Amino acid sequence: MEIGVIGLGRMGAIVVDRVLAAGHDVVAFDLDAEATAAAAEAGAEPADSVADLYDRLAGDEGGDGEGDDDGARIWLMVPAGDPVDATLDELEPHLDGDDVVVDGGNSHFEDSTRRAAATDAAYLDCGTSGGPAGAELGFSLMVGGPEWAYESMTPVFDAVATGPAGHDRMGPAGSGHYVKMIHNGVEYALMQAYGEGFELLHRGRYDLDLEAVARTWNNGAVIRSWLLELCEEAFREEGNDLGDVADRIEGGSTGTWTVQEALEQEVPVPLIYQALAERFDSREERFGRRLASRLRYGFGRHEVPRTGE
Numbered sequence: 001m002e003i004g005v006i007g008l009g010r011m012g013a014i015v016v017d018r019v020l021a022a023g024h025d026v027v028a029f030d031l032d033a034e035a036t037a038a039a040a041e042a043g044a045e046p047a048d049s050v051a052d053l054y055d056r057l058a059g060d061e062g063g064d065g066e067g068d069d070d071g072a073r074i075w076l077m078v079p080a081g082d083p084v085d086a087t088l089d090e091l092e093p094h095l096d097g098d099d100v101v102v103d104g105g106n107s108h109f110e111d112s113t114r115r116a117a118a119t120d121a122a123y124l125d126c127g128t129s130g131g132p133a134g135a136e137l138g139f140s141l142m143v144g145g146p147e148w149a150y151e152s153m154t155p156v157f158d159a160v161a162t163g164p165a166g167h168d169r170m171g172p173a174g175s176g177h178y179v180k181m182i183h184n185g186v187e188y189a190l191m192q193a194y195g196e197g198f199e200l201l202h203r204g205r206y207d208l209d210l211e212a213v214a215r216t217w218n219n220g221a222v223i224r225s226w227l228l229e230l231c232e233e234a235f236r237e238e239g240n241d242l243g244d245v246a247d248r249i250e251g252g253s254t255g256t257w258t259v260q261e262a263l264e265q266e267v268p269v270p271l272i273y274q275a276l277a278e279r280f281d282s283r284e285e286r287f288g289r290r291l292a293s294r295l296r297y298g299f300g301r302h303e304v305p306r307t308g309e
Contacts, residue, residue, distance in 0.1 A: 001155050002027065003073040004053045005044070006087055007105075008035035010301065011128065012077030014135045015104065015160055016044050022159030029053045050090040071098030071121075073153060080107045080253075088115060095121040100149045104128045104141075108257055109178035112144065116173035122149035123173060127180020130162075131300040138162035142183070143169050144176030178261075185258030185272040190227055191295050192275035195288030198231065202241070202287050211235035230298030231291065238294060246305035247285040249293045252276060 001024045005016050008030035016026050020043045028039035029047040040046040047053035057072040072095075078087055084107055091101065099121035103112060105128075112125035127142035128134075141161045143150055150157075150169040161167040170179045201208050214232035218224045238245055255276040262269040282289055296302040 001025070001073070002057060003075055003156055004029070004047070004057050005039075005075045005077065006030070006050060006053060007076055007078035007083075008032070008039050009077065010132060011104070011134075012075075013039065013042075014132070014139075015075060015077055017042055017135065018138065019156055019159050020044065022155070024156060024159065027053050027056045050087060051094065054091065054094045071096070071100060071152075073100050073102075073156070074121075075102045075104055075156070077104045080105045080111075084111070084115070088119060091121075092119060095119060097121070100124060100152060102126050102143075102153065103177075106180065106184075106254055107177050109144075109174040109176075109181060112177045113174035116145060122146045124149055124153065125174060125176040127176045127183065129180065129183060133299065134160075138166055141167035142176045142179040143167060144171055144178070145169075145173050181254050181257050181261070184254035185269065185276075187227075188255045188258075188275035188279075189271040190225070191292045192271065192278060192288070194227060194231055194295070195278075195286075195292045198291055199286065199288035209235075210240050227295060227299070230295050233298055234291060234294040242287070242290045242294060244307045245290045245294050246307050247287075247289050247293075248282040248305045249279040249289050249296070250302065250305065251296065252279050255279070 003019060003024065004027040005012055006029050008016065008028055016028055016039050019026050026044040027047050028036060028044040029050060030036045036046045045056060047056055054072060076084060076087055078084055084103060084105060097120055101119065101121045102124045104126045107125060116123035122145060124143050124145035128139050130137065130139040138161050141157055147169060157167040158164055170176050198210055201210060201213060211232055214228055214235060218228050218232060234242065255272065259269060259273050259276055278289060293304055297304045
């Protein structure tokens with residue numbers, strides 16, 4: 001199978017590598033020529049532009065009907081928001097009903113619904129979780145859009161995800177990014193819970209080795225998880241007091257969207273709301289927030305604010 005990948009940053013490069021490793025062909029493009037060159041070194045066919053990428057795909061001749069195998073398959077891994085619309089604007093003159101476009105970024109689900117309605121191609125909104133660790137393990141993919149388009153992409157989803165169990169079609173357009181949005185809200189709350197617990201241990205009655213606590217909890221305890229493994233990593237690499245990790249947590253868009261949706265649906269989400277509020281209130285220094293900031297590096301390799309910066 002052949003796909004085009006547009007956007008070759010940290011996550012896009014992983015998509016390219018995993019698809020190539022599974023024996024598929026990739027045509028790759030990024031506005032950064034060095035990123036395109038790196039994909040070419042990995043085995044992808046480089047493209048000079050979005051239009052050139054489309055022309056190079058095996059499905060350029062078009063097909064005879066919806067879902068035809070001759071359609072182009074294109075994966076977008078560009079930043080959410082205007083960059084997605086700009087890329088679609090460049091693609092739109094070339095697309096038809098046989099083509100499939102996958103948006104693998106953190107787009108708002110309503111934007112995905114709008115884009116799906118506006119484009120001639122089948123549009124799959126693909127919530128992607130797993131961070132840079134997905135390079136080795138694969139991602140969790142939450143996909144919304146037409147069933148035929150999802151099924152046509154199954155070989156690629158199998159390659160990019162942890163395997164067949166690592167992806168599924170959530171429902172119609174928008175549902176993939178909707179599920180991913182709420183996933184991120186849950187992530188906020190889990191990080192908040194770990195942060196509060198370790199803050200109490202840090203400031204409590206005993207002089208504890210927090211790396212040892214996290215390691216012990218990760219071996220059989222009810223609250224073991226990958227995030228807890230990242231807590232263990234943080235204490236091992238930064239020290240028991242988290243060194244110079246600043247009490248400032250970046251991010252917040254997907255958590256904000258989750259809380260806004262909860263308000264619209266009149267569903268109480270006090271833990272997610274509190275976790276979001278903690279991010280916005282990163283002024284009085286708190287150990288728990290410092291740990292949450294370091295955890296964002298652990299799972300997403302997001303930059304860690306340091307004291308003095």
